[in-house]
Amino acid sequence: MGEWWTTETSMENYEISSISHVTMSPSRRNNLVSMYSFPLSKSSYSVISAFCTEDNIPQCISYINQELASLGLSSTCIEAISPGDTGLSTVPALNAMYELLQIHRRSMCNLEELEREQLRKSSTLEHIQMSNTRLKDQLELSIREKSGLHETERQLQLKIKTLQSCLKTEKDEVQKLQSVIASRASQYSHDAKRKEREAVKLKERLSQLLIDRKDKKLAIDVLNCLGRADGKRRHWKTTKATSSHEDEMYKSLLSDYEASQRSLMLENAELKKVLQQMKKEMMHILSPRQPSTRGATADDSQEQADLDGEAKGGDASRESLDQYCEHAREQLTNSIRQQWRKLRNHVERLDSQGTSQNQLESNKEVIPRETHEDEMERMRCEVQQCREFIHAQQQLLQQQLNTSFDDETAALLNDCYTLEEKERLKEEWRLFEEQKRNFERERKNFTEAAIRLGREKKAFEEDRASWLKNQFLNMTPFTHRRRYSSSDGQSALSISKSVASNGLNLTKITASLRVEYL
Amino acid sequence: MNFSEVFKQTNQLCKVSPDGKYLATCVQYRLVVRDVSTLQILQLYTCLDQVSHMEWSSDSLFILCAMYNRGLVQVWSLEQPDWHCKIDEGSIGLVSSRWSPDGRHILNTTEFHLRVTVWSLCTKAVSYIKYPKACQKGIDFSRDGRYMALAERRDCKDYVCVFVCDDWHLLRHFETETQDLAGLEWSPNGCVLAVWDSCLEYKVLLYSLDGRLLSTYSAYEWSLGVKSVSWSPSSQFLAIGSYDEKVRILNHITWKKITQFEHPAIIDNTKATVYKEAEKRPGVGSDEMPLHNITMGATLFNTQSKYEICPLPVQIPVVKPDPDRASPKIGISVLAFSSDSRYLATKNDNMATAVWVWDMQKMSLEAVLEQTSAVRCFQWDPLRPRLALCAGNTKLYLWSPGGCVSVQVPTEGGFQVQSLNWHCSGDSLILLGKEQLCLCYMDTDQEDK
Numbered sequence: 001m002g003e004w005w006t007t008e009t010s011m012e013n014y015e016i017s018s019i020s021h022v023t024m025s026p027s028r029r030n031n032l033v034s035m036y037s038f039p040l041s042k043s044s045y046s047v048i049s050a051f052c053t054e055d056n057i058p059q060c061i062s063y064i065n066q067e068l069a070s071l072g073l074s075s076t077c078i079e080a081i082s083p084g085d086t087g088l089s090t091v092p093a094l095n096a097m098y099e100l101l102q103i104h105r106r107s108m109c110n111l112e113e114l115e116r117e118q119l120r121k122s123s124t125l126e127h128i129q130m131s132n133t134r135l136k137d138q139l140e141l142s143i144r145e146k147s148g149l150h151e152t153e154r155q156l157q158l159k160i161k162t163l164q165s166c167l168k169t170e171k172d173e174v175q176k177l178q179s180v181i182a183s184r185a186s187q188y189s190h191d192a193k194r195k196e197r198e199a200v201k202l203k204e205r206l207s208q209l210l211i212d213r214k215d216k217k218l219a220i221d222v223l224n225c226l227g228r229a230d231g232k233r234r235h236w237k238t239t240k241a242t243s244s245h246e247d248e249m250y251k252s253l254l255s256d257y258e259a260s261q262r263s264l265m266l267e268n269a270e271l272k273k274v275l276q277q278m279k280k281e282m283m284h285i286l287s288p289r290q291p292s293t294r295g296a297t298a299d300d301s302q303e304q305a306d307l308d309g310e311a312k313g314g315d316a317s318r319e320s321l322d323q324y325c326e327h328a329r330e331q332l333t334n335s336i337r338q339q340w341r342k343l344r345n346h347v348e349r350l351d352s353q354g355t356s357q358n359q360l361e362s363n364k365e366v367i368p369r370e371t372h373e374d375e376m377e378r379m380r381c382e383v384q385q386c387r388e389f390i391h392a393q394q395q396l397l398q399q400q401l402n403t404s405f406d407d408e409t410a411a412l413l414n415d416c417y418t419l420e421e422k423e424r425l426k427e428e429w430r431l432f433e434e435q436k437r438n439f440e441r442e443r444k445n446f447t448e449a450a451i452r453l454g455r456e457k458k459a460f461e462e463d464r465a466s467w468l469k470n471q472f473l474n475m476t477p478f479t480h481r482r483r484y485s486s487s488d489g490q491s492a493l494s495i496s497k498s499v500a501s502n503g504l505n506l507t508k509i510t511a512s513l514r515v516e517y518l
Numbered sequence: 519m520n521f522s523e524v525f526k527q528t529n530q531l532c533k534v535s536p537d538g539k540y541l542a543t544c545v546q547y548r549l550v551v552r553d554v555s556t557l558q559i560l561q562l563y564t565c566l567d568q569v570s571h572m573e574w575s576s577d578s579l580f581i582l583c584a585m586y587n588r589g590l591v592q593v594w595s596l597e598q599p600d601w602h603c604k605i606d607e608g609s610i611g612l613v614s615s616r617w618s619p620d621g622r623h624i625l626n627t628t629e630f631h632l633r634v635t636v637w638s639l640c641t642k643a644v645s646y647i648k649y650p651k652a653c654q655k656g657i658d659f660s661r662d663g664r665y666m667a668l669a670e671r672r673d674c675k676d677y678v679c680v681f682v683c684d685d686w687h688l689l690r691h692f693e694t695e696t697q698d699l700a701g702l703e704w705s706p707n708g709c710v711l712a713v714w715d716s717c718l719e720y721k722v723l724l725y726s727l728d729g730r731l732l733s734t735y736s737a738y739e740w741s742l743g744v745k746s747v748s749w750s751p752s753s754q755f756l757a758i759g760s761y762d763e764k765v766r767i768l769n770h771i772t773w774k775k776i777t778q779f780e781h782p783a784i785i786d787n788t789k790a791t792v793y794k795e796a797e798k799r800p801g802v803g804s805d806e807m808p809l810h811n812i813t814m815g816a817t818l819f820n821t822q823s824k825y826e827i828c829p830l831p832v833q834i835p836v837v838k839p840d841p842d843r844a845s846p847k848i849g850i851s852v853l854a855f856s857s858d859s860r861y862l863a864t865k866n867d868n869m870a871t872a873v874w875v876w877d878m879q880k881m882s883l884e885a886v887l888e889q890t891s892a893v894r895c896f897q898w899d900p901l902r903p904r905l906a907l908c909a910g911n912t913k914l915y916l917w918s919p920g921g922c923v924s925v926q927v928p929t930e931g932g933f934q935v936q937s938l939n940w941h942c943s944g945d946s947l948i949l950l951g952k953e954q955l956c957l958c959y960m961d962t963d964q965e966d967k
Contacts, residue, residue, distance in 0.1 A: 221603070222604075228640055252709065253727050
């Protein structure tokens with residue numbers, strides 16, 4: 001490797017030197033113009049053929065020796081067999097050739113490697129370039145995006161600003177409107193007050209005018225004054241009366257306050273009782289389960305709760321004292337809260353536990369639910385039965401009504417009914433006729449009796465007149481009147497006879513009278 | 519349910535006496551007093567002019583007839599028909615007239631609200647109250663009749679005057695923090711006075727009987743505010759209906775809002791039942807009950823209607839009001855609590871065909887009744903949780919927690935029910951049409967749907 005290194009470096013040196021040699025060569029060999037084309041080693045055969053000819057062998061040899069020396073192959077020198085001879089000593093020449101071949105081979109290997117290296121490097125370069133371009137594209141894209149986002153952000157910011165400004169203007173407007181309303185309200189009230197003052201003035205003026213006019217006096221016109229509604233007399237208006245009014249007013253106020261306070265106290269007491277009961281029940285519910293899980297702490301809290309209960313029991317009896325009441329109230333509410341929390345935790349625990357406990361509890365619930373459902377079913381059946389019953393009734397009723405409108409049966413029924421009615425009517429007519437006859441008879445009797453009465457009255461009057469006349473005449477000394485009086489007395493007797501008897505005379509008279517009457 | 523025959527009335531003036539025995543109606547210038555059960559005319563009085571306002575005194579012995587055109591008030595006695603009383607306000611005019619709670623004083627408000635004159639029928643004495651305020655509800659008497667609250671406006675400021683009705687002594691006079699007081703109302707227990715501002719500002723102030731400010735409530739600013747206010751009969755709640763279509767409920771202990779009820783156009787996600795009125799045409803009756811139709815007396819001109827339960831979601835028809843006009847038809851204008859404070863009925867003006875019923879125990883919507891025409895009037899039964907409503911047609915509608923029913927008023931000539939009033943016993947209803955009235959007697963509770 002070190003050898004290669006040196007050869008490489010020598011190669012480099014050689015290259016450099018060859019380059020320098022190339023630049024120098026035209027000055028050293030005028031006929032070797034094409035020596036600068038050394039890298040084109042393959043195509044340099046024609047140059048080599050042109051290089052050595054028959055005449056310049058020693059120069060060529062010396063040149064080659066120089067070159068070989070410069071290459072670092074100083075050991076091998078090409079010599080001519082003898083000076084002046086065109087032949088070469090083969091061994092150094094072959095050695096030189098071998099070394100040159102070696103050098104060539106080495107350089108070819110290096111070249112291959114370099115080429116390979118170069119290919120690799122170029123491919124990585126390509127790859128890198130591609131990735132570079134890709135990344136550049138990506139970068140561009142992201143830059144574009146970023147600019148886009150910037151743009152949108154800017155727009156949104158603008159929007160926010162405009163909205164804020166709008167909001168501000170709206171708020172200002174609202175405030176302005178409120179102030180406007182306030183000012184208008186004050187204006188309105190001011191105007192209204194002014195108008196009211198005017199109106200009051202007008203009213204005063206008007207009342208003045210009306211009262212002064214006095215054309216129609218206002219007056220009350222009562223027939224007589226009424227007594228007071230409660231029957232008492234009117235009281236004088238004294239200071240005692242006014243103070244008694246005040247007293248009455250305060251009394252009624254106080255009684256109302258007392259009544260409300262009483263009801264509130266009752267309510268309060270009831271609520272406290274309910275709370276205490278609740279607390280006891282909660283404690284009772286919690287107590288049998290707690291010892292298994294909580295242990296000492298539960299007992300302690302229970303004891304505390306019991307103590308609280310006792311304390312409260314004592315306090316409840318001293319409710320009237322305000323300070324204890326408040327203290328007791330706080331204690332009660334706190335203890336209830338505590339118990340409630342315990343109960344709630346317990347219930348939550350039960351819920352989260354397995355199904356076994358739930359089943360137990362649900363069994364307890366299922367039985368009543370079952371009975372509940374049974375009851376519901378029973379009630380439903382009952383309702384259904386009742387409905388059917390009602391429906392049947394309705395149908396029957398309808399049938400009854402409907403059948404009354406059937407032609408044949410209706411006619412028959414109608415006939416029956418009408419016959420019945422006719423019979424009844426006939427009966428009634430008969431009765432009516434009878435009654436009519438009776439009434440007629442009675443009427444006749446009454447009229448007869450009335451006529452009789454009239455007649456008797458007349459007769460009685462005549463009788464009375466004649467009697468009076470008789471009396472008068474008896475008192476007087478006139479004798480020719482006695483004849484009249486006797487005849488009158490006779491007539492009276494005859495009439496009295498007719499009155500006494502109910503015989504044929506009566507009927508004859510009544511018959512004749514009836515004829516007259518009718 | 520029985521209906522009486524139809525009688526004449528004018529001006530929707532028809533009132534039952536506070537003891538429930540008599541019914542007074544005005545026909546033109548006559549005052550007719552009937553017995554409620556037999557409807558026979560007991561008394562007949564003649565006034566001097568057409569009556570504008572008529573009111574029973576609290577002891578049911580006297581009736582006040584006011585004629586605003588003439589400025590006259592006439593008082594009639596039931597026991598002594600010969601007794602007469604005439605109050606002439608003269609040229610100062612008359613704008614409103616009412617009884618005091620003891621039934622022995624009459625309060626007349628003169629024209630332009632110049633003053634309120636208090637006439638005593640016991641002593642013929644006169645008292646004057648100056649500067650009364652002309653607003654939606656300027657005078658209110660407490661339920662026990664002991665105090666009267668009057669809104670006053672003096673020097674552009676609002677004041678409240680509390681008078682003792684016994685001798686009209688001014689108990690308290692205090693300024694209110696309102697811009698323009700629109701109304702005031704005593705709580706049923708007489709201890710709290712609710713005062714509210716005009717619709718330009720949402721403000722409700724609560725004053726104690728002795729004039730202390732207990733609390734102020736304002737839900738929002740700037741938009742139109744309070745439209746209607748109502749106390750619950752137990753004095754526990756104060757319901758405030760406003761122009762933003764919501765009702766806010768304040769409680770009497772803290773005077774803070776406990777809930778608010780909204781009236782959306784699309785009802786979804788509630789447990790309430792929505793009843794929709796559907797018209798049934800005669801002739802297309804159901805197969806099952808032909809008898810039912812015959813007994814109800816359907817005629818060709820009166821269409822039957824019934825309620826159907828609609829599945830959610832339901833859309834209620836909304837009429838958008840004109841935004842430029844003042845007092846737009848939007849917001850809760852009517853609030854009514856049932857007598858046991860259990861239910862609250864509300865009406866939103868831009869959904870005029872719907873009545874909303876809220877359950878106060880659960881603080882949620884209980885039922886919505888959607889009618890075919892705009893609801894005119896609704897009122898709760900004074901004893902039971904039963905709501906009667908009318909919509910300007912020939913039907914009467916009743917709602918109770920068990921269900922809803924629509925009843926045809928069986929009169930010839932189409933009696934359009936414009937308003938209704940319950941009798942104080944809750945056994946009968948007085949239906950008022952334009953010029954007619956009719957009584958409806960309830961015998962059993964109608965519970966079918």
